[in-house]
Amino acid sequence: xxxxxxxxxxxxxxxxxxxxxxxxxxxxxxxxxxxxxxxxxxxxxxxxxxxxxxxxxxxxxxxxxxxxxxxxxxxxxxxxxxxxxxxxxxxxxxxxxxxxxxxxxxxxxxxxxxxxxxxxxxxxxxxxxxxxxxxxxxxxxxxxxxxxxxxxxxxxxxxxxxxxxxxxxxxxxxxxxxxxxxxxxxxxxxxxxxxxxxxxxxxxxxxxxxxxxxxxxxxxxxxxxxxxxxxxxxxxxxxxxxxxxxxxxxxxxxxxxxxxxxxxxxxxxxxxxxxxxxxxxxxxx
Amino acid sequence: xxxxxxxxxxxxxxxxxxxxxxxxxxxxxxxxxxxxxxxxxxxxxxxxxxxxxxxxxxxxxxxxxxxxxxxxxxxxxxxxxxxxxxxxxxxxx
Numbered sequence: 001x002x003x004x005x006x007x008x009x010x011x012x013x014x015x016x017x018x019x020x021x022x023x024x025x026x027x028x029x030x031x032x033x034x035x036x037x038x039x040x041x042x043x044x045x046x047x048x049x050x051x052x053x054x055x056x057x058x059x060x061x062x063x064x065x066x067x068x069x070x071x072x073x074x075x076x077x078x079x080x081x082x083x084x085x086x087x088x089x090x091x092x093x094x095x096x097x098x099x100x101x102x103x104x105x106x107x108x109x110x111x112x113x114x115x116x117x118x119x120x121x122x123x124x125x126x127x128x129x130x131x132x133x134x135x136x137x138x139x140x141x142x143x144x145x146x147x148x149x150x151x152x153x154x155x156x157x158x159x160x161x162x163x164x165x166x167x168x169x170x171x172x173x174x175x176x177x178x179x180x181x182x183x184x185x186x187x188x189x190x191x192x193x194x195x196x197x198x199x200x201x202x203x204x205x206x207x208x209x210x211x212x213x214x215x216x217x218x219x220x221x222x223x224x225x226x227x228x229x230x231x232x233x234x235x236x237x238x239x240x241x242x243x244x245x246x247x248x249x250x251x252x253x254x255x256x257x258x259x260x261x262x263x264x265x266x267x268x269x270x271x272x273x274x275x276x277x278x279x280x281x282x283x284x285x
Numbered sequence: 286x287x288x289x290x291x292x293x294x295x296x297x298x299x300x301x302x303x304x305x306x307x308x309x310x311x312x313x314x315x316x317x318x319x320x321x322x323x324x325x326x327x328x329x330x331x332x333x334x335x336x337x338x339x340x341x342x343x344x345x346x347x348x349x350x351x352x353x354x355x356x357x358x359x360x361x362x363x364x365x366x367x368x369x370x371x372x373x374x375x376x377x378x
Contacts, residue, residue: 162358
């Protein structure tokens, strides 16, 4: 198996060919899809929710924004985006209503019809993921939670996006870029599909430089997480891969350089929890 | 907390009639998606074929399936289409 032709790549700490890596990663997410959310909560003690909230707040989308959420399988970012623009829209409408206090009901009703009648103000999010199982989970979640408007699902490859040029206002990839085999291609595609002026946002595990925290983090990662994986999801190996893939992923400055190589400008990053997680941002200008 | 997943299995059914919201078992493509979707290989526009519920790239002669309302835009999943005679349907430039 190890004699297949092709460049050698890492799958966690193993060395594999590119084709093997894609296959193994697909299998990891196929295996964990149904327990994905539970595992996220257990492994991060619920903190992943805060990280994702911070990402969307940083995005600060206004109603009418078109978001492409890549590797967004189970919909966490998409749902937060919808909630955010919905509340912004509500506040907008309330403000309008207050200013119309001296008008008749007829006039007020008319002013409502002038705006986009939908509560999202024309905002839309497309969730793109390479894994069928993850998308299935996401779509079911959306139905159960009542998200119907402004949300679509596409099975696609971040390295080869099925979207036209210059289409989206924002591109997000949350805890997904680590699993992409050719990160450079994914970044190029991100640049291509964004409108001029559009923003790239990446939320991903990163590098902890503080030595004490780093030791504690290593201990937790290698001793606790795979055990949780086995106990909760019956899958030690997938979570072993997760932990290893985090260690293999480029640190903040290196990822920043890669994003700049793709053409993005004003590239910056923000560490969360001392670098356990980082949000990288760039613009297509 | 964990989302409660209903054990419903999605039934594969081709959409016989277009339009409407795809909440039932027949799941047509979300119409707004056609604004954005192109062939991942050529980045060229696609034609939605209602009869087979596929997105067709006429130039390359490939069709991407739509399953449970989700278009599968992975090139490996696409099937090659037979070249149809010009009499069938209009060709758009």
